[in-house]
Amino acid sequence: MLAATVPDVVTFALCAAVVLSGGIGVITSRNAVHAALSLVATLFGVAVLFIEQHAYFLAAVQVIVYAGAIVVLFLFVIMFLGVDRREDIEREPLKGQRPLALLFVAISLGGVLAMAAASNWVTGAHGVAGSTTAGGHTDTYLLGKSIFTTYLWAFEITAALLVVAVVGAVVLARRPSRVHDTSEAPGALPGAGGAGPGPADGEAARGGAETAGAPPAPTARTREDEMRPDQPAGVGSGAPAGGTTGPAEGGTR
Amino acid sequence: MSIAPAWYLGLAAVLFSMGAIGVLIRRNVLVMFMCIELMLNAANLTFVTFSRVLGDIGGQSLVFFVLVVAAAEVVVGLGIVVAIFRRRSTTMADDLHGMKG
Numbered sequence: 001m002l003a004a005t006v007p008d009v010v011t012f013a014l015c016a017a018v019v020l021s022g023g024i025g026v027i028t029s030r031n032a033v034h035a036a037l038s039l040v041a042t043l044f045g046v047a048v049l050f051i052e053q054h055a056y057f058l059a060a061v062q063v064i065v066y067a068g069a070i071v072v073l074f075l076f077v078i079m080f081l082g083v084d085r086r087e088d089i090e091r092e093p094l095k096g097q098r099p100l101a102l103l104f105v106a107i108s109l110g111g112v113l114a115m116a117a118a119s120n121w122v123t124g125a126h127g128v129a130g131s132t133t134a135g136g137h138t139d140t141y142l143l144g145k146s147i148f149t150t151y152l153w154a155f156e157i158t159a160a161l162l163v164v165a166v167v168g169a170v171v172l173a174r175r176p177s178r179v180h181d182t183s184e185a186p187g188a189l190p191g192a193g194g195a196g197p198g199p200a201d202g203e204a205a206r207g208g209a210e211t212a213g214a215p216p217a218p219t220a221r222t223r224e225d226e227m228r229p230d231q232p233a234g235v236g237s238g239a240p241a242g243g244t245t246g247p248a249e250g251g252t253r
Numbered sequence: 254m255s256i257a258p259a260w261y262l263g264l265a266a267v268l269f270s271m272g273a274i275g276v277l278i279r280r281n282v283l284v285m286f287m288c289i290e291l292m293l294n295a296a297n298l299t300f301v302t303f304s305r306v307l308g309d310i311g312g313q314s315l316v317f318f319v320l321v322v323a324a325a326e327v328v329v330g331l332g333i334v335v336a337i338f339r340r341r342s343t344t345m346a347d348d349l350h351g352m353k354g
Contacts, residue, residue: 004256004257008256012260019264020267020271023267023271023272026275026288026291027272027284029284032283032284036287042268042291043294049298050298053301053302053304054305055301057313058316061317061320062297066290073328074287074331077334081334081338097277098277098278101278105277108270108273109266113266116259116262116266131308139310142310146313147314151318161322162325164325165325165328165329169328171332172329172332172333172335173335173336
């Protein structure tokens with residue numbers, strides 16, 4: 001291995017710092033949004049390390065798929081659920097879990113590094129997928145050739161995997177249709193037919209208030225208005241707000 | 254020419270450890286998913302490093318497949334999180350003790 005040049009060393013050091021600080025940010029952020037943004041920093045650092053190792057196509061895919069799609073999906077779910085509140089990470093529900101976790105991970109890391117230091121990195125096995133420098137082609141050419149020849153069957157399987165994932169996500173995220181419930185409830189029990197949709201609607205409205213409650217101030221004000229219904233100003237400001245947000249949320253679903 | 258592969262592999266090992274620590278100590282399911290992404294990225298970095306060292310494009314092909322699997326995993330996992338949140342209104346792993354004996 002030839003000696004590393006100064007730009008390579010500087011690039012690696014900077015990217016390693018970005019990657020590690022991003023990782024620390026992910027596991028120590030109280031806010032899930034901050035964790036997601038730290039994850040973006042880590043992913044960018046890894047992408048630059050890919051470029052440093054001449055895997056240009058994978059660096060582009062890393063940025064596009066990870067930072068552009070996966071993290072945005074994370075952020076979308078965080079905002080959609082309204083769980084971007086601070087998490088109390090000082091509280092430790094299981095006594096001694098964190099020291100034990102750190103201990104076991106440190107043992108594993110130390111074991112891996114010790115094994116790596118004591119043995120050879122490279123086993124010298126012959127490649128099966130083709131060289132990275134064959135014929136002076138770019139890595140994109142060679143990667144495409146490898147995927148569409150050696151790993152063609154696996155590539156076809158990924159198509160099936162993505163279809164299954166899309167169908168599964170649609171089925172999981174689909175809200176159970178309320179029309180089905182109301183048509184079924186009176187037939188099952190006439191007495192519970194009138195009471196059945198009531199709690200369901202109340203539950204849905206409460207869930208809607210929590211999902212829409214990214215700014216916590218409106219929900220707090222609404223709760224205060226509900227607690228003090230005798231004041232005409234509170235009723236006047238609270239009741240139309242609830243009346244307008246209810247159908248609007250129902251329409252967006 | 255380039256940084257020695259040992260540095261990349263050490264960095265990947267440390268990054269993987271961070272992901273493992275995060276999965277073990279965090280309570281928010283969304284953050285646990287992010288830590289799983291950290292571990293997948295560490296594995297990807299190892300794959301690319303060995304691809305360069307061995308001169309074999311197969312490592313980069315595997316990274317491609319890991320990316321696909323990670324995308325599918327996140328889609329299904331976040332769908333599960335959304336479905337759980339509808340029922341329980343929480344994303345904390347401690348509150349999901351319905352199968353506790």
